[in-house]
Amino acid sequence: MMSPSRGSATRRAALAAAVPLILVAACSSGAGASSGADGEIRMMVNLTDNLDQAYWQKLVKPFEDKTGLKVKIEGPTGKSVAESFPQQLAAGTAPDVIQSIFPDDDTAPELVDLGNEAWAKDTPMFDEYALGDRHYAVGVGTQTQSLVYYNKKAFEKAGITAPPTTWAELETDLSRLKAAGFTAMQTAGDYETGLQLQQIYHPALNQAHPKWQAGVADGELTVGAAYEPAFRMYRNWIDKGWIAKSDVGLSPSQADGNFIAGKVGLYTNGSWFAATLGKAGDLPFEVGVFSPPVADGKTHPGPQGATMANPYMVRKGTGAEEDAKKLVEFLVTDPAAVKAQLGSDGVFRKDADVQQTPVESQIQGILDDAPELVAVGEGQGDVRLPVTGFNPKFTEVAQSLYTGASAADAAKAIDQWVDENR
Structure with a gap:
């Protein structure tokens, strides 16, 4: 089980002030609290110089073409995804899929447990990022x-x-x-x-x-x-x-x-x-x-x-929850999507079909030979x-x-x- 005592007193105090807003958002969640209507999935991502809006739109385009669903790519409203997600939870405006951050004791209750999804269990570092017996984050690869x-x-x-x-x-x-x-x-x-x-x-x-x-x-x-x-x-x-x-x-x-x-x-x-x-x-x-x-x-x-690279989480109780899970499944299991994400920022995945430089091959070998990832x-x-x-x-x-x-x-x-x- 998760320990509610972990985390700084300052952070707990700040989040405690937002609890009434979070409860209101939770009680009103559903189709009206998310833009899941009309087949749209909102995904908040970390936008960088090389992982820009065009990169993300190209990445999800095959999913949109295959499913007929629309993915709306959103950058953080604050300085980062880590800062923006709790703020949006409190305001009732959080997206359906969240990329680049991990759950903690405060945000986990608002997320979908992906532990029973067959496609999720073989993704990199799945068990290492579990909270108790629950799995809220799935990733594309590993940064060593x-x-x-x-x-x-x-x-x-x-x-x-x-x-x-x-x-x-x-x-x-x-x-x-x-x-x-x-x-x-x-x-x-x-x-x-x-x-x-x-x-x-x-x-x-x-x-x-x-x-x-x-x-x-x-x-x-x-x-x-x-x-x-x-x-x-x-x-x-x-x-x-x-x-x-x-x-x-x-x-x-x-x-x-x-x-x-x-x-x-x-x-x-x-x-x-x-x-x-x-x-x-x-x-x-x-x-x-x-x-x-x-x-x-x-x-x-x-x-x-090591750390899980390109993690994704799904928000619970939105009108787009099932569609959001389909999007995340695509992002972490589709060979072409995985290959595209492994080609950025030194992300590695065992047995992935990607062309590597001599240095990258050495790193892959170190990762494969490691007795444990910690x-x-x-x-x-x-x-x-x-x-x-x-x-x-x-x-x-x-x-x-x-x-x-x-x-x-x-x-x-x-x-x-x-x-x-x-």
């Missing part, structure tokens, strides 16, 4: 988080013959890369500082503390205890000069550019970076990819941090931290290591924040 990209020419010049599998091997390689004149490990400021540290530590952390987010929620573990070893290693890398202190002032795009220019040995990033490499054209070196190291004595590769950041489904806003705070704490904070200081700071916001 825990990847380390490397410059094979830099490895050769540094005398490194194979990617590291343990932290000791990694530190030896970092030292050799720096001595060979390369930026040993590329980092950046903004969100990327904390994200990279989480990404490279996911496999080791989940071997030491399986489902660690749930352990924090249950009071069996603290975030500080889980991450202090990582903070200690990271601070050592900074002190050794394997990470340049000035890199915390770079934007993620500048960090991408440094790696693409051949100045860098190692660069931690997610599967979406493969798309950036693909757009860069011919590079002056060959790119390799490996799963992050694990502790001595542990099996490599470790669990792979929750990242705040978590997913039932494996969740008892707070929201974790990633920005974690980045703030990680950046404090550049300005003199110790690993113990960082662990204490993140625990204090969790205690104040759970």
